Amino acid sequence: MEELQSRHRKELRDLQSRVTQKKKQASKKTRKAVNEECERLERELKERQEYEIREFSGEVVGDGDDGGEGVSGKLEELTLKVGGEEEAQEKTNGTEEPPSSQQDHTEQQPNGGAAKKRNRQKDRLARRAAEQEALAQQASLEAQSLPDLKSLERTRMLASMSAHHLSEIEIRADGHCLYSAVADQLKYLSIPISTTTTTTTESSEPSYKIIRTAAAEYISSHAGDFEPFLEEPLETYVHKIRDTAEWGGQLELLALAKTYGVEVCVLQDYGRVERIEGGDGQGGDGEGKKELWLGYYKHGFGLGEHYNSLRKKKKKQNPEKKEGG
DSSP states (O other): OHHHHHHHHHHHHHHHHHHHHHHHHOOTTTHHHHHHHHHHHHHHHHHHHHHHHHHHHTOOTTSOHHHHHHHHHHHHHHHHHHHHHHHHHHHHHTOOOOSSHHHHHHHHTTTTHHHHHHHHHHHHHHHHHHHHHHHHHHHHHHHHHSOOHHHHHHHHHHHHHHHTTEEEEOOOOSSOHHHHHHHHHHHHTTOOSSTTSOOOOOTTSOHHHHHHHHHHHHHHHTHHHHGGGOSSOHHHHHHHHHHSOOOOOHHHHHHHHHHHTOEEEEEOGGGOEEEEOOOSSTTOSGGGOOEEEEEEEEEEETTEEEEEEEEEOOOOOOOOOOOOO
């Protein structure tokens, strides 16, 4: 009998181990089926062991309630004993199992599904980072193969300046460059920047501010000549010229050429020269009209388009030769 009980205890331990493992591996979808299978295995083992005990004791199944209760009692005692041994061993090893399959799933979730989810997120982030790095490397390689537009433009502009005997006065790139360059040219040509306009701007203000006001007043007083080329109301456009750092361009140069009576010559890339005729003024008339030279850059400065002031180089005078005696 002792040998039989020992074997039964081992079978119970093995089954409990299998049941625990199955419940751990069960997912939310398969949990119900796994629980039913575990109950079936436990029921079959219990019935078989009960039959073996009765057979060993010489009892016949179904002879009487007392016999059945006696065998069942022995089997329950055996089950409790095995369960107690398992529980004690689990506590000793620090691996006590949860009391229900729901708890088992709850405790296993962080180590199973959540861990897999975190791993998938890490994989996606890693793939995305690798793709971005590859794109950055590709863009860097493409940029290296592109021509240096700034350097090429600068080289061509210097060659054009030399051909026209011009030297460059660099103007600060702050949004006022066109007006500052015009002010430098007027000063170089000895043309007053305030006395030729109707502006009441104080002379103590920056020169670019006076030039801005002059351009704004001319456009405002000649609205019919400029409105067809504007994409916004004239008042708004004039306000931007006079009171903000809005860039200037073709229309503003035309207004200034008319205001100061000069011919504005804009040297551009590849040696192109755009000439803007002005009206009568202190710049002179006809062939004697003074030329106001600007250098226009498209790629050379961080803000984008930019104007510098260009001055004519002074011709070197050859020293007079003294006659020998």
